[in-house]
Every structure is written in structure tokens, then in C-alpha cells.
Amino acid sequence: MTVRPEPGQRLPELVWVAHQVVTEEAEALRSALEAFSNFPQPGCPFELDRSAWSDAAGPQAEARGRLFGLAVHQAVLIYINAYDHMLTLGRALGGDGATTLFAHASLSRVVCEAAVRFAWILDSGVGCEERIMRGAAALLASADERLQGAKGVPAPQFNPDLRQALINNCTGERDSARALIERAGIRLAWSKDGKKVARLELDSPEVAVPAKLDVTQLMTSLLPDSPGWYVPASSVTHSRYWGLRDAIGSAPGELLALTPPLAEVGAAAESAISACGLILARCADYYGHDAQAHLQQTKTRREAIDLRMRRLAAQSQLRVPTENPLV
Secondary structure, eight states: OEEOOOTTOOOOHHHHHHHHHHHHHHHHHHHHHHHHHHSOOTTOHHHHHHHHHHSOOSHHHHHHHHHHHHHHHHHHHHHHHHHHHHHHHHHHBTTTSOEESSHHHHHHHHHHHHHHHHHHHTOTTSOHHHHHHHHHHHHHHHHHHHHHHHHTSOGGGSOHHHHHHHHHHHHHHHHHHHHHHHHTTOEEEEOTTSSSEEEEEETTTTEEEESSOOHHHHHHHHOTTSTTOHHHHHHHHTTOHHHHGGGBOSOTTSOOOBOOOHHHHHHHHHHHHHHHHHHHHHHHHHHTOOOHHHHHHHHHHHHHHHHHHHHHHHTTOSOOOOSOTTO
């Protein structure tokens, strides 16, 4: 559902400024990442990773080289997912003269999740062995979730042969991922009940990574400019009452009227812009480039939203819930 102003009126300044800077950040991110990744600098982490496996011989080295390629491939697709949602967020915030009531929160959440996953894989502070293990953990989690989804297809409502073929295909992908990881000399460490892989382990060098990421913890550590945003955004994604009622613009007892919650609009846009800055910084480090000029522009765009939010707060136009609707 979107909200469109009456003829002759326009959306609040915060919304159209958010539309402008979010769109600018998305295009700046695309341009910068293409420039960085197409021209890796000598001695950068990407070159070190690539050279570590390109000349090595033997099944284990070949498997590790394959895992490295898959780690980078996953990171690229994660970035594209963030970029796609960033563009959509810009369009949703006044791109056609209307704005959303809730969808901006979910769009921003996807951008933020993608950013921390991207940053986790392409962390220039870890060695090549840990990077392939992080990529392997993400690969295995993807295969496990795909298989779980296939098994969840209702048998009575689907052609039995097609359903079983889908399950077999997903099982084969999961098994292939496990086999590739084990050929690379990485051990699958199972949970105490033996039902799932808890972590991946390597003896030399000694490295262990979790099989499942704690995205909430990563959000806190990697996006400190947006503290606590992940939980409020989740309230919209999961249709929690406390997140949805912020859009109510009418008084109790009046006919229900909905209006964009400007505080949430600003938080969604600021958080997504910070997430793009994280992707940009990690990509620059990984390919050996200086991102400071780009990051300064990211900071300027975030400050443009922050300025409008402070103005609205000074004018008491940012709604902060104070009533208890259950009393």
C-alpha cells in the first residue's frame, strides 16, 4: 500500500530527500564496485587469495580453489541483491510521487543483511583459508535451506514424481557441497544430537567458522551507525503489531487513518546507506583501493537525512509512541 499526497501537495521533505540520496547511493555503489573489482591492485587480498590456489596441485588444492571461486561468486550475488533492493527502496520512497507505509523497512532490512553477509565473506582481515571456509559455510547453509524447502512442498498438492525429483536434486546439491568441502580438507563438525552441521573446522592452520551466521550480532558489530535497527525492521517483516501501529495517524476512536511514520522512513534510509558504505569499504579493501572519497559521499548522504530528522524532531513532527494501546 502506498500513500499519495492530495493534488497540489507533495510528500514530506524527509521522504523525497531520502528518495534522492538512497538512489544516488545505489548508483554510486554500483559504479565503485565495478571499478574496484575490475582492477584489483597488486598485492591486494583478492590477488593473494587467487594466487594461493591457482598454482597449487592435487585434489585438495583444486577443491579449495573451487571453494574460493564460489565464495567470491556468492559475494557478488549478495552485493547485487543489496543493490537491487536499494534501487527499489529509492523508488518506494517517492519515486512516483507516492511512498510506502511499511515496505521501506523490509527493503532496508534486506540491504543491511546483505551488507553484513558480504562483509563477512570479503573481510580482508582474514586469511585465504578462513575465507574459503566462510564461503563454504554460506554455500552449505544455502544447500541445506533449499533442501528443507523442497521437503516442505505439500505432497498431496504436487505431482509426486516432480516433488521427489526436486527433493533428489536438492539432496544432490547438498551432498555435492559437503563432498567438496571435505575434499578441501575441511571437517564438518556436527551438533551434539548429530542432526546438523554446527561448524566447519580446519586443522592447519587452525580455523573454525559457524555453519550458521548470527546476523543480529553482525549487524551490531558491522553497522554501529544503525544500532537496534534490525529488530524494528523485523517487526514489519514479521507483521508484529508494535511495528505496524506506528503508521496510525488517527486518534483512538476515530476512523483509521494511516500515514508514513517519518522516523522509520529516516531510519530505513540511513541504515541502508550505511550498509552500502560497508559493502563499498569491504570491496575496496579486498581489491586494494582507497574508498575514502566514496565513503565521504556516503556520510554526506546520510547526514542529509539526519538533518531533516533533527528538524522534524525540533518541530515535534516525529511521532514517538507514548501511549499503551492495551490499557
